Amino acid sequence: MAQTHVAVLLGGFSSERPVSLSSGNACADALEAVGYKVSRIDVDRDVSRVLSDLRPDVVFNALHGPFGEDGTVQGVLEYLQIPYTHSGVLASALAMDKEKAKLVAGAAGVPVAEARVMNRFDIKSEHPIAPPYVVKPVCEGSSFGVVIVKEDRPNPPQILSSDDWKYGDRVMVERFVHGRELTCTVMGDTPLAVTEIIPVGSQFYDYESKYAEGGSKHQYPAKILPNIYQKIQTLALKAHQAIGCRGVSRSDFRFDDRHSESGEVVWLEVNTQPGMTPTSLVPEVAAHAGLEFGDLMKWMVEDASCLR
Numbered sequence: 001m002a003q004t005h006v007a008v009l010l011g012g013f014s015s016e017r018p019v020s021l022s023s024g025n026a027c028a029d030a031l032e033a034v035g036y037k038v039s040r041i042d043v044d045r046d047v048s049r050v051l052s053d054l055r056p057d058v059v060f061n062a063l064h065g066p067f068g069e070d071g072t073v074q075g076v077l078e079y080l081q082i083p084y085t086h087s088g089v090l091a092s093a094l095a096m097d098k099e100k101a102k103l104v105a106g107a108a109g110v111p112v113a114e115a116r117v118m119n120r121f122d123i124k125s126e127h128p129i130a131p132p133y134v135v136k137p138v139c140e141g142s143s144f145g146v147v148i149v150k151e152d153r154p155n156p157p158q159i160l161s162s163d164d165w166k167y168g169d170r171v172m173v174e175r176f177v178h179g180r181e182l183t184c185t186v187m188g189d190t191p192l193a194v195t196e197i198i199p200v201g202s203q204f205y206d207y208e209s210k211y212a213e214g215g216s217k218h219q220y221p222a223k224i225l226p227n228i229y230q231k232i233q234t235l236a237l238k239a240h241q242a243i244g245c246r247g248v249s250r251s252d253f254r255f256d257d258r259h260s261e262s263g264e265v266v267w268l269e270v271n272t273q274p275g276m277t278p279t280s281l282v283p284e285v286a287a288h289a290g291l292e293f294g295d296l297m298k299w300m301v302e303d304a305s306c307l308r
Helices: 017-033 047-054 072-080 089-096 098-107 207-211 226-243 281-288 293-303
Strands: 005-010 037-042 058-061 115-119 133-137 147-149 170-175 180-187 190-199 216-219 248-256 264-271
Touching: 005 017, 005 047, 017 037, 017 058, 017 293, 037 047, 047 072, 058 072, 058 293, 072 089, 089 098, 089 226, 089 264, 098 115, 098 226, 098 264, 180 226, 180 281, 190 226, 190 281, 226 248, 226 264, 248 281, 281 293
Parallel strands: 005 037, 005 058
Antiparallel strands: 115 170, 133 147, 133 170, 180 190, 180 248, 190 216, 248 264
């Protein structure tokens, strides 16, 4: 193992740079602790040249957001023929595009919320669908740009047509699903514990809830009926496989149990490169399954390959 050289890609230049730095450094520390030779690469446009000069045995991809999570850097790694972690080119691109991911998951029998993709400038004085609904960028992560429009709001959110909006012109308008926030990690082809996420001081699992210390509470295993628990694990694995994910992924769900215990389960999206920060979900559920953080990192490095 001491001879295995792992290059950890972190940072980058997407909106999720701070998250990637936190994830990447945590992963690099753990990899060093279990005996790997580690190089940390704060990714810029010259990453291909840097990797060609460095010639690592494996790349641990800890990037988040566009370029690092959407199939782009995966294509660079395929071209360089360096084995890498997480999902490959196609699965990464599909999962990052919320419209395409919903089409693929829905066709595989995973329940999704009704939605339409629009140009943000076409959402002006009239609601595009009956509220409540959610507006989200088609190709962003970490809840950047997500806006919840409540029933009593007379007009669409003005931020969408503002110069302050920086998340692209294509947005998804999706039916808001009431209820609880649930998530399920898939590792290889094994779904791990279903977790309930309870945001603290926020109406949904936004950026602060995800990454601020104390921003959310995680209940695992989630306190739901056994048949609902198993259903979510099955759906998470089905989405993982339909989209073609590899390594570790995490599917997010809403569960509306306001009117009955069986309620409505709706899949929201799959994250092909879940956060590995000190407040992240995947390390927690892996530990719950008996896999310490260093062991999880080792598994991911050993799982790395090309043609993913």
